[in-house]
Structures are given as C-alpha cells and as structure tokens.
Amino acid sequence: MTQFPVPPAAVADVAAAAGTDPTTLADLLRVANTPGFDRWQEQIRRTGGCSDPIHLQGWTITKDRATAETLYSYSTASEPGGRLRVACGNRRASRCPSCAWMYAGDTYHLIRAGITGDENKDIPATVRDHPRVFATLTAPSFGPVHNRPSSGRCRCGAQHWEDDPALGTALDPERYDYAGAVLWNNHAGQLWQRFTIYLRREIAARAGVSQRALADACKVAFGKVAEFQKRGAVHFHAVVRLDGPDGPGTEPPAWATVALLDDAIRAAAARVRVLVPAAGTHPERELRWGTQVDVQPIGGLADDELTEQAVAAYVAKYATKAAETTGTIDRRIGELAELDRINLPDHTRRLIEACWHLNDTYPDRLLAHWSHMLGFRGHFSTKSRAYSTTLGALRQVRADYRARQERQARGLPEDLDDAECSTLVLAHWTYAGHGHTPGESWLAQTIARDMRQGREIAREVKAELDTEGEW
Secondary structure, three states: OOOOOOOHHHHHHHHHHOOOOHHHHHHHHHHHOOOOHHHHHHHHHHOOOOOOOEEEEEEEEEEEOOOOOEEEEEEHHHOHHHOEEEOOOOOOOOOOHHHHHHHHHHHHHHHHHHHHOEHHHOEOHHHHHOOEEEEEEOOOOOOOEOOOOOOOOOOOOOOOOOOOOOOOOEOOOOOOOHHHHHHHHHOHHHHHHHHHHHHHHHHHHHHOOOHHHHHHHOEEEEEEEEEEOOOOOEEEEEEEEEEEOOEOOOOOOOOOOHHHHHHHHHHHHHHOOEEEOOEOOEOOEEEOOOOOEEEEEOOOOHHHHHHHHHHHHHHHHHHOOOOHHHOOOOOOOOOHHHHHHOOOOHHHHHHHHHHHHHHOOOHHHOOOOOHHHOOOOOOOEEEOOOOOOOHHHHHHHHHHHHHHHHHHHOOOOOOOOHHHHOEEEEEEEEEEEEOOOHHHHHHHHHHHHHHHHHHHHHHHHHHHHHHHHHO
8 A cells, every 4th residue: 555664554553562652643543544645655755754844835837938838737736735845954963863864964975075086076086185184173171071081080089981961061060161161152153264364374384485375376175063062162173175276176286285284273273362352240351272173184095095984974973963962952042931941951051041141241142042052153064165065066966866857757858958948937835834743753753764774774785795896
C-alpha cells in the first residue's frame, strides 16, 4: 500500500512498542488512515523528514507562448489537506535535525572546496599548494571556571568527568564577570572584523610591502564558524588561505608561507581592541581576544587528505549549533520572567540576566533581544568572497536537479528556458502554516531516521568498495 516500513494497520503496534503517548497514538492512527497518506509520506520524504515543514497553498502553470498550450500545471488542491509541504531550512540541529544535516553538508563542501579545490565550484586544485592554516581565536577569561586541566584536578579540588554539568560554570559566581562575558559575545563580530583588517597589515609588514602593494600581490581568503564554549563564551574557528593577486586561480608570491601566515595571525589577534564606552555605572571596557590563539597548518599531500577532510568536517559540525552547549534555549526570550518557567543551569541563567540588566545601559546593542544567544549577535558561519562557492549556489544546484527530475517525470523538456522553449510561467503561492500534528511528527521522525540509516549504510558500502579498489 505504501513505502512506509509497516502498513498503517500495524502503525499502532509499532508506536505502542516505542512508548508513544495516547494523544500521539490516536493522531498517528488518524493520519495513517487518511486518504492521501502515501502522497503525504512522499512530501515528507522530499523534505528529508523535516521537523517543521512550511505549508504552501497555490498553483503554477507553464504555457507555450506561441500556442498558449498548457505544458504543465500544478495545484495544491489535489494534495493532502490542500497543502504542499517544503523543508523549513533551519540550520539549528536543536530545531530540525534533517535540515541542519543538509546545512552541515553544504558547509562541509563549501569549506572543503576552499581547502582542496573543486573544479565544479570554480576553485582550482592548485589551492592545495597555497599556504593554508586552521586558526582558532578564543575569548579572554572572565573568571575561573570548573575545568579538566592536564593535571587532572580542577581548582575546586575535584576531578571532573567529561560530561560533568559543572564544567564551564563559575567557581565563584558572585565574582565572575557576567557583564564582561555577554558584552564580549555581543562585540565578537567587530573583534573578528578588526582582526581581518589587522591580519592584512601584519602580512604586509612581514612581506616588506605596503598595504596597497599587498592587494596587488596577494589576497587573503577565509571561511570561519563560531562555537560556544561551555562557559558561554564564543570563539571562532577559521580556515585562512593566501592566494595570488587574482584569487584562488593565481599563485601567491614566494614570500607567502605558512610560517609567515602563522606569525601574522598571532600578531593581528594580539593587536585587536574594541572599546565599549562607559555608560551608567559601568566603566569603559577594552575588549580583546584571549591569549589562547591556536594556528595549525593544513597538509596538502595525499597522505594528509584525512586532515583536510577533518578540518572541513569540524567546521561543518559547529555550523548547525548555537549556544545549546551551555544549556540555554534556542528561541528568543520575550521577558525575563520567562526564565522562571525554564529549567536553566545557574551559570547560563546569570548570563541571560546580565543581557537584560545591560539592555537599557547599551540600547543600541540589543542585548535583551539576543539574550538567548548570551549576547552574541553575529553570523555563525561566514567567508570571504573569493574563498570558495556560496551556500546559495549549492542550494541552487540542488533545486535545479529536483526541477529537472520533476520535468522528466512529467515528460517535459529538461530545459524550460524562456529563450529556447518560449514558455511562460504563471504562479501564485501563499503561506498556509507550518509544522506537524503529534502523529505526523512521530511519522516524520521515523522517515528521517530511516533516511539517515540509509545514508549511513550507503556510506559504509562506498568506503568498503573504495578500500577494495585500493587492493
């Protein structure tokens, strides 16, 4: 009857075995016995098992301009519930694991293309010969926190386990600089911007050329991602690459080396300052990067391929995360009283409260608005223009592929370009809601899990075939 792993009549037994609550079970049975259930499953599969799909209502018609013949028509009137469900596209894994998986995959290919090159993304393989490093810039200390030092014992005298909830929390909450921590997060984007400016200056100084001459001889490219530490402070991971004067397709000058880039990054990070003016009872603050700056070269030989992949995978991993590692929530907080209804770690709650307490003092910083992010208001992943392709370009390739599949299934020409096919497309779409009912949510999670397992099995089979091929 359907592509679902069990017939609708057996769904109740499966759900009961999984411990599904009665409300969800009743709705699940309703969905499974609704006309159009097969088509509903097909829609959810096309979204990748999205947790919060967008519902659209509308129609589209493709006509031949010369004859006015209708080549293709579609309306959501024939869809289950009269709606078409499309993926939400949320990058947060806490909101939608399926869409976050897709976002992480796109980020992986974007970052990896800038490390190894990819002709399909207009990045030549010669970038592997350019100086490339993986740099990490951290926040300064705002007070001692529980940690796992190499000595084994924390300052508190205990030996914490890796998953100890106390890790990252203040040893003395009354003396911890919560205001400084959230203000630093709030200005982290400006710190990064100034770092990129100083980096070019430091490279020019070490090369013995002016900044104007540097622009004509060498370009700095980067792709970065933000990560929240357990203590609630943001730090940045970045792939930094030196190219020739016209970007990745040109060879960098002879003086452009990994050692020079390493030294310039450390010097630039040490120079950055962002001043927060005095306001109310709060004195002027000078925000800086932390002293822990890590710079590691990225290998370019065949034996180092795993390193290149590992760097891209590491960056992609954090592209789908926000501040959830600190125990905060993944939505905006409308009023401070909401915290009384949320189970938050004390350290995280104090950081959120600091955002609200500082909001009127620094109204232009929108600290309360970004309190769920502990003050951070920057982009989690960014890149320089010439680093590699864009997320938009990757999504367009996927959209074009799906459109070709749809046209092929309906017997239409693969290319419906107006100039070649003389077609006219008319369409009207409206937003009709989002999300799932409880039963739909359970089924969507099952579909997403099956798709994920299928990908994992395919990946394992491919790895085995690749290994056999080496022999």
